Amino acid sequence: MKKEELYEAMNEIDETMLREAMSFPKKKKAARTKWLAAAACLCVAVVAAIGIFLYRADSPHHLDLLTKFPLNSANTTLLICQLEIDGKTVKYQQVSDNAVILRRLLGELYQQDESCEWYYPADMDSLMYLIRKSSNEDITLWKFNSFSLNEGTTLTYGDLYRFFGVDSAADIVKITTSPSKANNTDFGQSIQKEVGTRTYTDADDIRLFYNSTVNVTFCSETDWREVYDPGDRFTYSFSTDATDKLTSGESTYATRVITLTLADGTEIDSMRYDALGGHFYEYGGVHTIPLDEETVDAMNELFGIQ
Amino acid sequence: MENNRHLRSASQIQKDCDIVQLYWARDVEAISATEAKYGHYLSAIAQNILCNPEDAEECVNDTYLKAWNSIPPHRPAMLSTFLGKLTRHLAFNRYQYNRAEKRGGGELPLVLDELAECVSDRDDVEQIIDRNELAAAINEFLRRLPAKQRAMFICRYWSSDSVSAIAARFGMTAGNVSVTLNRLRHKLRQHLIERGFER
Numbered sequence: 001m002k003k004e005e006l007y008e009a010m011n012e013i014d015e016t017m018l019r020e021a022m023s024f025p026k027k028k029k030a031a032r033t034k035w036l037a038a039a040a041c042l043c044v045a046v047v048a049a050i051g052i053f054l055y056r057a058d059s060p061h062h063l064d065l066l067t068k069f070p071l072n073s074a075n076t077t078l079l080i081c082q083l084e085i086d087g088k089t090v091k092y093q094q095v096s097d098n099a100v101i102l103r104r105l106l107g108e109l110y111q112q113d114e115s116c117e118w119y120y121p122a123d124m125d126s127l128m129y130l131i132r133k134s135s136n137e138d139i140t141l142w143k144f145n146s147f148s149l150n151e152g153t154t155l156t157y158g159d160l161y162r163f164f165g166v167d168s169a170a171d172i173v174k175i176t177t178s179p180s181k182a183n184n185t186d187f188g189q190s191i192q193k194e195v196g197t198r199t200y201t202d203a204d205d206i207r208l209f210y211n212s213t214v215n216v217t218f219c220s221e222t223d224w225r226e227v228y229d230p231g232d233r234f235t236y237s238f239s240t241d242a243t244d245k246l247t248s249g250e251s252t253y254a255t256r257v258i259t260l261t262l263a264d265g266t267e268i269d270s271m272r273y274d275a276l277g278g279h280f281y282e283y284g285g286v287h288t289i290p291l292d293e294e295t296v297d298a299m300n301e302l303f304g305i306q
Numbered sequence: 307m308e309n310n311r312h313l314r315s316a317s318q319i320q321k322d323c324d325i326v327q328l329y330w331a332r333d334v335e336a337i338s339a340t341e342a343k344y345g346h347y348l349s350a351i352a353q354n355i356l357c358n359p360e361d362a363e364e365c366v367n368d369t370y371l372k373a374w375n376s377i378p379p380h381r382p383a384m385l386s387t388f389l390g391k392l393t394r395h396l397a398f399n400r401y402q403y404n405r406a407e408k409r410g411g412g413e414l415p416l417v418l419d420e421l422a423e424c425v426s427d428r429d430d431v432e433q434i435i436d437r438n439e440l441a442a443a444i445n446e447f448l449r450r451l452p453a454k455q456r457a458m459f460i461c462r463y464w465s466s467d468s469v470s471a472i473a474a475r476f477g478m479t480a481g482n483v484s485v486t487l488n489r490l491r492h493k494l495r496q497h498l499i500e501r502g503f504e505r
Contacts, residue, residue: 001503003422004402005440010464011395012441015387017448021460022347022386024453024476108454123478125452170492263489264482 082148083111083118085127086163088155089148092130096141102131103139126164126266146270146286149218157271157280157288158214164266169210173263175200177303180255180272191252198304208302212295213271216280219287232276234296237306239276250276256303275305322385329377336377337370344386348393354466355397355414361404365396372396394464413466420487421463424495425504440503447497451490458483459490 079094096102107122116134120126121141132140144163147155166172179195182188200206232239238253258271270282278296280288291299300306325343328336348369352362369392382388401414448456458476461467469487473480498504 001425001427001440001498003418003425003427005437006421006425007418007463008395008398009437009440009444011391012437012444013448013460013464014445015384015391017445017456018387018390018460018464019384020453021457021464022390024457123482125454165489167493168496170496171489263485263492265485 080145081132081142083130088159088163089150090127090163091145091148092142093145094140095129095143097139098141099137099139102141105141106131106133106139124264124266126262126264128164128266128268144270146282147218149286155218156214157216157218160268161210161214164262164268165264166260166262169203169207171262172206172210172260173201174261175206175209176259176261177256177273178259179252180257182255183249183252187249188252191249195253195304200302205302208298212291212298213280216288216291218282219289233278233290234276236275254305256305273299273303275300275303322382325385326377326381329374330381337374340370340373340385340389344389347386348389351390351393351465352397354468355394355401356404357413358404361400362397365393365400368396369393390465413468417463417466420491423491424498443498443501443503444494447494455486455490458486462487 080091081094083090083092105121107120107124110118110120110127110130112118114135116132119131119133121129121131128144130142132142147153147159149155161167161171176197176199178197179192181192183191200209236254238250240248240250254275256273256275258269258273260268260271262268272281273279274281275296277290278293279290325336325339328339345366348366349362352365353359356362356365369389372392373389380388398414448459451459454476458472461472461475462469467475469480469483472478473483476483478486495504
């Protein structure tokens with residue numbers, strides 16, 4: 001097909017969608033300020049440790065803010081809420097209650113009910129982060145935690161990918177792997193340094209990872225104990241007979257913390273790979289079904305695990 | 307045919323249904339009313355494509371003529387999009403004529419280059435594209451997008467708005483707009499492949 005044919009065919013775009021697009025609300029871009037000293041000073045009295053924040057001209061300001069302003073130090077309880085999104089029960093965890101900052105980051109309204117409204121952060125339409133505004137004007141930031149996997153629920157990494165708008169490997173621009181930090185002794189840190197952080201941007205590598213994971217099924221919250229085998233299915237050059245895998249360093253060699261960077265800057269950072277058990281698992285503790293040997297070999301080769 | 311003199315003057319008319327009624331009544335004030343309400347909008351569409359004020363004005367005037375000749379029998383529910391499509395089609399034809407004559411510029415060459423990423427950009431004589439089916443596939447693709455992304459896509463590939471104009475309109479950086487549009491083009495390509503329009 002010629003590009004001109006595609007262009008001309010767009011003349012038949014449904015008129016309702018055309019009109020909606022033409023009347024889409026115009027936004028003022030949030031003013032880019034270099035320092036938030038005033039807001040930070042206000043928050044210091046409430047939060048134990050707040051750094052001075054510097055906008056980087058080359059990155060969306062709100063993504064920087066999201067990682068800089070933690071929960072109120074007086075509240076260290078992990079708060080989880082559940083939302084119904086596209087027929088799935090999704091868990092979000094609260095990551096910030098800094099209303100002064102969050103009020104400036106309110107973007108498009110996502111959904112609402114009697115008690116609160118949920119917004120995208122400004123300039124974002126990914127569901128990785130949502131801002132909750134309650135009826136009493138309390139504003140908090142929530143981050144995707146996991147899907148709620150009740151008995152009978154079957155979800156795959158493909159469902160997770162599609163949740164964030166990833167329909168193919170082409171939607172992933174970078175994969176970053178780093179070693180587990182479970183063992184932070186001097187010994188553990190030396191192994192972490194040896195394993196190192198790797199970045200994958202080659203399309204073939206990304207496609208391999210995507211194809212190897214898209215159909216991997218999550219265990220439900222009730223059946224994961226039936227499929228999870230704490231024993232090692234695979235052995236490697238670093239495998240030992242020690243029962244305490246942490247101090248032996250096995251876990252650090254065998255585990256990869258995986259971050260997927262999408263084209264819009266969204267980072268999916270909950271994935272973990274365990275070469276000893278030959279399966280993926282999530283930061284929140286959700287496991288996947290064991291991988292077949294061919295997939296384990298492919299992942300090990302990709303991640304440099306031998 | 308009735309002459310609806312009880313209608314207000316063209317400069318005061320705002321509702322599309324009133325303007326369409328003028329066309330049906332064959333009242334030439336329909337053209338004045340159309341120009342008053344949609345002249346700037348149609349000029350912007352034509353200018354984005356042609357980047358030449360004279361050619362753009364000519365396309366807009368042709369739009370009024372085509373509207374006069376097609377209403378009736380049409381009775382468009384949304385006059386803006388009805389007229390916008392006419393202007394876009396006329397302007398694109400003019401662009402192709404200008405390109406053959408080695409004239410013109412504007413945003414359209416960039417838009418077409420971007421759309422080339424979605425297709426093979428070959429004349430495939432073995433594959434006759436059914437335009438209605440292609441249009442249906444494009445509409446299906448757009449319906450599945452979030453509203454903001456859909457609006458951005460339409461602004462770029464239907465209106466030929468520049469990336470900077472889209473960034474200003476949606477309150478984003480030009481870089482973010484480019485990245486978002488790039489991702490949408492990839493998705494469209496995959497969508498067209500799945501539906502057999504591309505291989």
